Amino acid sequence: MRALILSDIHGNLEALNAVLEAAGSYDVLWNLGDVVGYGASPNETVERIRSLAQMNVRGNHDRVCCGLASAVGFNPVARAAAMWTQKEMSEVNRAWLAAVPQGPLHPEGFPGIVLAHGSPLNEDQYILTMRDAWGPLQQSGTLITFIGHTHLQGGFCQHSEEWHELHPRYETPNEVESWVLDLTQGTRYLINPGSVGQPRDHDWRAAFAIYDSEAESITFHRVPYDLTAAQGRILMAELPEKLALRLREGR
Template identity: 40%
Template sequence: MRVLIVSDIHANLAALEAVIEDAAGRYDGVWCLGDTVGYGPEPDACVARVRAMAALTVIGNHDWAALGRMDVEDFNPEARRAVVWTRDHLSAESLAWLSELPSEPTQHERYTLTHASPRDPVWEYVLYPGVATENFGHFTTAFCLVGHTHVPALHILVDGETKARPMQPTFGQPMQLKPGWRGILNPGSVGQPRDNDRRAAYALLDTEAAIWEPRRVDYNVEVTQKRMRDAGLPERLINRLAFGW
């Protein structure tokens, strides 16, 4: 099966629509790695899209926060304002759907899906080889798909080695995941990239052939920024979209 992998949409509908258009005809199903809402101006519309198209979705820390399941004091002031705004702009139906999403890693064939890390599904950031290496003991499939960092990444544990290797994703180039490899794979963020590239990030995965293709697509950032400004969301969150940070 060819799967469109999306993560950290963060209520950015313009970015999500650009991804769907770019990926059109290249996938048979959709998996979502969480943080569908939070930060952006269209949480309800993004939930509706993901709900309609994704066969598998896990919960992210911002979804969790929107449900009121955690103390928003753990967020910085701008993120906190956005959480409260998001909570007020989700329908009862969307909140009910978010509340049903799994918070534990979800396994599908050779792949485990989780928002943050297999060891700590909602909070841990897998940014560096040391953390990645420690996490290989916390899932049993060959590959684990994560989001949360908003940075596209591949951490590969080659058979016989003890430390994960970071591999640079090359956008638009399919990459063969080799037999004997295990990996923690991050498609990056659709709606708020943090790798100094403002384009929406996502990945395509051929589950049987084990081919991972990281991709980027430009979208109209100004449209999302205007919608955020109209909604009264914090200026710093609006500005960062232009820089991919």
């Protein structure tokens, strides 16, 4: 079974379309949250994910943009985007987003797998360092937990007394690339597929991952997309210019 894992699309339709085209064949699609916020195509991205994903986990921007939570804790740029998105989304899409469950979720047919947005312990927690990963890995009863939220592709793993950070290695900027992680028995993993719509690891390309349960591997991917069109949508919507500029910078 092959699972396509997406996270942090953030209303970037051009990036989402490029990822879906590059992903090839898969059996299920898992969405780890933050379908909207920042980008200027909230309705289109929600509708594509609604039609394709078998499992969805809500993200913090999803929660705010559909009206379940306040934007008070967001910085001014994120708040402006969330308020615009809330008004721009159709009633049907807002209702769908409001019904998306909080993680962690256990996908049927994939024993030992958990899906979350920030952390399986707290949906809003950022797992950025080994210190952050220690608690979730120690307390996890599953082999692999897929998370998003940080917009950083990679992850962490623990085997007995050994702890490691995982960083995909790419060599050809601006082109399609992939990096395979072969899974080791007896090891627990926290895996972030990276952000589809707003990467923050200084690589502007859209990020995603594919989990292959039979091959016992996770393949990380990066794909270029129509960046100019995504930026143009943001500027035409009169969203903060910073949201367009940061897409090129990958941060």
